[in-house]
Amino acid sequence: MTVAAVREAAERLVRQVGTVVVGKDRVAEQLFAALLTGGHVLLDDVPGVGKTTLARAVARSLDLEFRRIQCTPDLVPSDVTGVSIYDQRTSRFEYRPGPLLSNVVLVDEINRATPRAQSALLEAMQEGQVTVDEVTHRLPEPFFVIATQNPVELEGTFPLPEAQLDRFLLQMELGYPSADEEDRILRVHGPQQVATDTLTPLFDRDRIAELRAAVRSVRIGDAVRRYVVDIVRATRGAEGVDLGASPRAALALFRATQAHAAMRGREFALPDDVKSQAPAVLRHRLFLDAAAQMRGRTADRVVGEILARVPVAAEQAAAG
Numbered sequence: 001m002t003v004a005a006v007r008e009a010a011e012r013l014v015r016q017v018g019t020v021v022v023g024k025d026r027v028a029e030q031l032f033a034a035l036l037t038g039g040h041v042l043l044d045d046v047p048g049v050g051k052t053t054l055a056r057a058v059a060r061s062l063d064l065e066f067r068r069i070q071c072t073p074d075l076v077p078s079d080v081t082g083v084s085i086y087d088q089r090t091s092r093f094e095y096r097p098g099p100l101l102s103n104v105v106l107v108d109e110i111n112r113a114t115p116r117a118q119s120a121l122l123e124a125m126q127e128g129q130v131t132v133d134e135v136t137h138r139l140p141e142p143f144f145v146i147a148t149q150n151p152v153e154l155e156g157t158f159p160l161p162e163a164q165l166d167r168f169l170l171q172m173e174l175g176y177p178s179a180d181e182e183d184r185i186l187r188v189h190g191p192q193q194v195a196t197d198t199l200t201p202l203f204d205r206d207r208i209a210e211l212r213a214a215v216r217s218v219r220i221g222d223a224v225r226r227y228v229v230d231i232v233r234a235t236r237g238a239e240g241v242d243l244g245a246s247p248r249a250a251l252a253l254f255r256a257t258q259a260h261a262a263m264r265g266r267e268f269a270l271p272d273d274v275k276s277q278a279p280a281v282l283r284h285r286l287f288l289d290a291a292a293q294m295r296g297r298t299a300d301r302v303v304g305e306i307l308a309r310v311p312v313a314a315e316q317a318a319a320g
Helices: 003-017 025-037 051-060 077-081 115-127 179-189 205-216 222-235 247-263 271-285 290-294 299-309 315-319
Strands: 041-044 066-070 082-087 092-097 104-108 129-132 135-138 144-149 170-172 241-243
Touching: 003 025, 003 051, 003 205, 003 247, 025 041, 025 051, 025 144, 025 170, 025 205, 025 247, 041 051, 051 066, 051 104, 051 144, 077 082, 077 115, 077 129, 082 129, 092 135, 115 129, 115 144, 170 271, 205 247, 222 247, 222 271, 222 299, 247 271, 271 299
Parallel strands: 041 144, 041 170, 066 104, 104 144
Antiparallel strands: 082 092, 129 135
């Protein structure tokens, strides 16, 4: 399978999701990019902008097992990983899988889950497995987590620790729609709510495996690879940054760059692919000190300054 098939697949998914979620084509494409690289996505924005609807629309477009976890403060690890129940007939413990044992898992309002429940998600996202009663259970392939959180509500929430955030390939913000987009939302959903359940599954697991292989085949030349390294390393000494991006972030940016190039129908990556993906890959991996936060400095601003300062690799070397 060629990268042309990846581009066609991305266009089909974005087009279908756009029938339900207005004006979020870029975010839908990024969700697909994460799926094709084996990563996970955190949708972080205010209520009512379509985070859950978008996640459900993408999940419904995939012919995969889909489960939803609604996070609450009383959620315990066994609610997501499953439990072992003693069967008196067989005198044995029988494992009953939880919702994490699915292909696509929507974790709604993840920051309402307690640290104990979040730790169960951490193992699943990083190791591709869950452990129940000291027995390890492998997760199905593909395994894709789409998590949402509301950054403005603090009561009853548990901020995600740095280790948890680092497991998300991308953090995306939807933002408010434009006036024209909001008008279209009223035209589409005003007369009658368009349900995501009406969407047609587009890709099964075999097709996704083929698309993933095509993404991995995208060439990243020496110059572009070094550009990725230089950007990530620049975050560690940036003004106001307490904790910069880790080597895992460099690998995430590398893979996201491959996906972006493939969805543009190219067999090689360019510096523009890196620059396009850097904010979503890095913003949640940078932790600013108190003084920087008080001055209104943000992770997005830091990334923007780094992209403006780090020399861009030559396109000729990138394609070579």
